[in-house]
Amino acid sequence: MDYRIIGDSCLDLTPEMKEEGKIKIVPLTLQVDSVEFVDDDSFDQKKFIKAVADFDGCPKSSCPSPEDYKKAYGEDEVTAFCITLSAELSGSYNSAVLGQRLIEEKFPNKKVYVFNSRSACIGETLIALKIQEYAEKGAGFEEIVEQVEAYISRRHTLFVLENLDHLRKNGRLTGMKATLVSVLNIKPVMMGTPEGTIEQCAMGRGTKKALKKMVEEVGNRVSDFEDRVFGISHCNCPERAQYVKEEIEKRYPFQRIIVADTAGVGTLYANDGGIVIAF
Template identity: 30%
Template sequence: MTIKILADSASDLSETHYNEYDIEMVSLTVHLDEKDYKDGKTISPKVVYDAMREGKAPKTSQVSPENFKNIFTEYAESKQPLIYLAFSSELSGTYQTAKMMEQEVKETYPDANIHVIDTKCASIGYGLVVLEAAKMAKEGKSVDEIIADATNRAKHMEHIFTVDDLEYLRRGGRVTKTAAFVGTLLKIKPILHVEDGKLIPLEKIRGSKKLFGRMLELMEERGGNFENQTIGISHGDDLERAQQLADMINEKFGPKNIEIEMVGSAIGAHAGPGTISLFFLNKDF
């Protein structure tokens, strides 16, 4: 029986990806204008970014326990193997909720072939891990092979990103109010990365012109074997700059492929419009 891959909407994959690779998706919730929306299903990222530009502050919440319980029960009853690759546990409680529901469902169905894996990744970095797992499932690889590859791939996935306005990170408690104010005045652009699933400020660049050059330097320092890997770029409603970065990467490194996607509503609600994120496998992969 084919192994099903489950991802959540923080993977920022498109509907095309889900359909092509037969991936199941579960949505985080976005709260905007006193309404709840399903990320990737009932609200578009563009709506969230436009609301943020108007000064609104959308909020998000994790996938509900009931949602996971229903999905896991369905696969337990059908005896179809399921691997849920989860958004980083350091950025959302979704993974912990899924683990609790996995254990609960297995009390009723002890033989259920259900596995919950913390990728400690986000956005298209997480999405690239999911896509490879789905390809392996289609090729008939075993549960153990898929989990081993996904775990290793996630461990070595680099996240290098910048935000257009520090104010959005301040709202999420990532930078202080003073740092956000000073950064905006001085046109300082932060470069951040993800370390063991956590969001960590890396350095500050003064002036946006130097920004992409520094991101490429970090890519060269940390990554390798680009001609054999797919690079991920995600953007907060700024396709033009994402394409500019992709062109620079193609010219310098000639990667096998570049996937460009918009940062989805759930992550975008915290990062804000103008976010540009870069994902690649490091030299140790």
């Protein structure tokens, strides 16, 4: 089966995935004050981080248009699978679904499916890899949809951030959680819920202790390690990502571990020093 995999730009690609070029990214647009950053290959993470640090207000993100998704699906009859940010956190999913309707009107025989990741960053990446795995095995459209939706329902996303302000200011968290971080150097371990919202699941005094708590949470949630790929997204902190990778390797026999730097959307919300894991 000929197929395409499309993701919004919160899907973080590893260097190897970028080189392979099998996943097409549809960029969101980020705005800091009056300056716009397109979350594509031109995105400069360090310049963006500095712009955010120098800005007193709240940076914003804008999802791709339905036309952007329509174009990414391809004006032909090649099957397309799309992965977006959690529908509870962004309008990207709804825009992708509208784009699906537009392309199916023009090509009634074309098969398109949009996966609500109920996650972000490396959580989206793992879904793309799962689609690719089933497609390369020769699975049909319906089987891929069924199996990947089942995978999404049992996949977990956790994260530790240096600063929760951007999530709070954009309405993704309550003020209380962000206040805890700044007052007592308490770093919450946050999780994506099955519905795709964000909740706190643990906490530590300082980042290193919070990362250890996060690693411990992995063992509390799954036992079928050999059947799972473990993913890490980091925002400008490869040393922390390496620390988490080594701690995971000591404790759990995952099938493999992949590491990616955050693209623009992940950088906006994870902020400098943030770590996101999915498994």
